Amino acid sequence: MKLSVTSETGLLKSVIVHTPGKEVSLVNPELKDELLFDDIIFESDARKEHLEMLKIFKAAMPADGEIHEITDLFGQALDTEDARGYFIEKLITRMPEENLKAIEQNLLALSGGELLRFVIDGATPSIPNFNMHPTPNLLFTRDLAAVVNESILLSRPAKKARVREAVLMETLIKFHPLFADIKEKTIKISDQESIEGGDVLVASDKVVLIGMSERTSFSGLMNATEGLLQQGVEHVLAVDIPKQRSSMHLDTIFTFASENECVAFPPAITVRSNNVVALRSQNGSIISESKPSLKTALEELLDRDLTFINCGGNQRTNQFREQWTDGANVFAIAPGIIVGYERNTNTFNELKEHGYQLMNQYEFIEEYHDTPFDPTGKKIAISFLGHELCRGRGGARCMTMPIARES
Numbered sequence: 001m002k003l004s005v006t007s008e009t010g011l012l013k014s015v016i017v018h019t020p021g022k023e024v025s026l027v028n029p030e031l032k033d034e035l036l037f038d039d040i041i042f043e044s045d046a047r048k049e050h051l052e053m054l055k056i057f058k059a060a061m062p063a064d065g066e067i068h069e070i071t072d073l074f075g076q077a078l079d080t081e082d083a084r085g086y087f088i089e090k091l092i093t094r095m096p097e098e099n100l101k102a103i104e105q106n107l108l109a110l111s112g113g114e115l116l117r118f119v120i121d122g123a124t125p126s127i128p129n130f131n132m133h134p135t136p137n138l139l140f141t142r143d144l145a146a147v148v149n150e151s152i153l154l155s156r157p158a159k160k161a162r163v164r165e166a167v168l169m170e171t172l173i174k175f176h177p178l179f180a181d182i183k184e185k186t187i188k189i190s191d192q193e194s195i196e197g198g199d200v201l202v203a204s205d206k207v208v209l210i211g212m213s214e215r216t217s218f219s220g221l222m223n224a225t226e227g228l229l230q231q232g233v234e235h236v237l238a239v240d241i242p243k244q245r246s247s248m249h250l251d252t253i254f255t256f257a258s259e260n261e262c263v264a265f266p267p268a269i270t271v272r273s274n275n276v277v278a279l280r281s282q283n284g285s286i287i288s289e290s291k292p293s294l295k296t297a298l299e300e301l302l303d304r305d306l307t308f309i310n311c312g313g314n315q316r317t318n319q320f321r322e323q324w325t326d327g328a329n330v331f332a333i334a335p336g337i338i339v340g341y342e343r344n345t346n347t348f349n350e351l352k353e354h355g356y357q358l359m360n361q362y363e364f365i366e367e368y369h370d371t372p373f374d375p376t377g378k379k380i381a382i383s384f385l386g387h388e389l390c391r392g393r394g395g396a397r398c399m400t401m402p403i404a405r406e407s
């Protein structure tokens, strides 16, 4: 399948996910903050919730749609000695504090599968007496990279806890045949900077949003912008957002539901002004222009009206509560067909007010698991249970990396 993403909402054709495994059971309360989790999560229920989310995708995606488990892809990519050598070398340089150099020969002797488990769990019986922390955030595949048009922007995480995921992703793009046609168009930023996929939103083939968050540095944003402008993007909107845990990426406070509707957390998006700068290329330089608000900037550049739907409804307390549990982090399977955590009831009511039919996961799967789903003309907000998943501080958009959508 040709990899290409030209919007946040085009019909989903191929997506990369990670159903959580043993690594989440290795997070203990003392480690949770360092590992960017707000609680410890129960692996078995988290897995069930995640697999149920995938059933919704399967029911809604076209018959030839693909859902890739990222660990399967990593396993395939690490099948060759070449790929393992590259990966180990990158790990050694990107994680100097772990002193992996000392066990380099042991790592080179591992099979692809063992190496992968070592990197995800932080330990393997084949190398006794050597432990690292696990990588529980692999669940949030969104943050590893972003396909934009026919290029791929590789993340450089701001947090140490996520560095291994980025090295895995870099190896995957370089060695897995899935990325063969796109890998020459990999956009990379340099070592001292950071950008994470959750900050990158593809509003159209010409307009991309990048959050200036606690995770994306200014120079990371500028270098990513330079790369994107060379790949056919005409405008990058740099969106300044609060640098704090609850809104660590732009997509925790703002997502697209359809071509002309977005879900927005009012305190950090709707009521903010002068927090957006439009960047474009002119005679080889990047030109910036301040915009009065995200809404006006998007409407101008996309040349259509947009409705911002309030995450949490109209009451401030509900807005904050539901943003915390990823009410604003909806994921579009098709234009107007979105999924989000069931617990964000005020957000769902607000979507209903805007003409969305509300369905829970069971209703949707029952109706469409063996009947082809045609999204044309429909607006459906599908809720699913995510009481364990949301403790990792991410929602449906965070848990998905679309690599192919219909244009």
Ligand SMILES: NC(=O)NCCC[C@H](N)C(=O)O
Binding pocket: 035, 036, 037, 137, 140, 142, 143, 162, 197, 198, 199, 248, 249, 251, 252, 392, 393, 394, 395, 397, 398
């Ligand atoms: N795009 C996203 O907002 N992803 C959620 C990331 C949550 C993860 N625990 C983190 O703090 O990095």
